[in-house]
Amino acid sequence: MNAHAATLGASPRTAPAPLGARLGRCVIGLLVCGLGIALIVAGDIGLAPWDVMHDGISELTGMPIGTAIIVVGFALLLVWIPLRVRPGIGTILNAIEIGLAVDLLLPHLPEPDNVALRIALMAAGVVTFGAGSGLYIGAGLGPGPRDGLMTGLAARTGYSIRLVRTVLELAVLLGGWALGGTPGIGTAVFAVTIGPIVQFFLHRFGMWSGAAATVPVADIAAA
Secondary structure (H helix, E strand, C coil), rough: CCCCCCEEECCCCCCCCCCCHHHHHHHHHHHHHHHHHHHHHHHCCCCHHHHHHHHHHHHHCCHHHHHHHHHHHHHHHHHHHHHHCCHHHHHHHHHHHHHHHHHHHHHHHHCCCCCHHHHHHHHHHHHHHHHHHHHHHHHHHCCHHHHHHHEEEEHHHHCCCCHHHHHHCCCCCCHHHHHCCCHHHHHHHHHHHHHHHHHHHHHCCEEEEECCCEEHHCCCCCC
């Protein structure tokens, strides 16, 4: 993938932690990501751009939003083939686990009418998703389906990752909105804050044996 590296800390990346530890962090991180998405959905004041698309598909087909996340994830993996992007263990886990977690956890979350509580759920969801992303990305077991699409398109077209990500997320946001998905203030809050939040947690959850982690900037993005 054609991605520049963001160095977290003062020393270069050294040998990775054992695979078992990285896999455990990956699985836990994806579960936490699913909880974060479920909290944002329960807050109902605007979803992350990709989740607006998932919500629109859910509204159109009647499938649960977590199932829509899984379906879209595997559809994107098919697009990886002509882009020559290789999945990792974490990629496949990402495509399955986040959606399962959302469908499992969402029915148990409150759906408050109080605006303050809804804002609290949304804010908690963004921070929770950021923490889960820090765990998952720090494990270094492969990008999620959406991030792999972004970096693959950037590599094939020669455009910057920032531009490709912006165009992709605007496209899925508008498409999801047209399908009946739910954008709102939460969408803007997620877009503005998720990068710094993920980077904050990456400093603490990186799985490299040195004092710092070197992680592709492209991976510091929404699942």
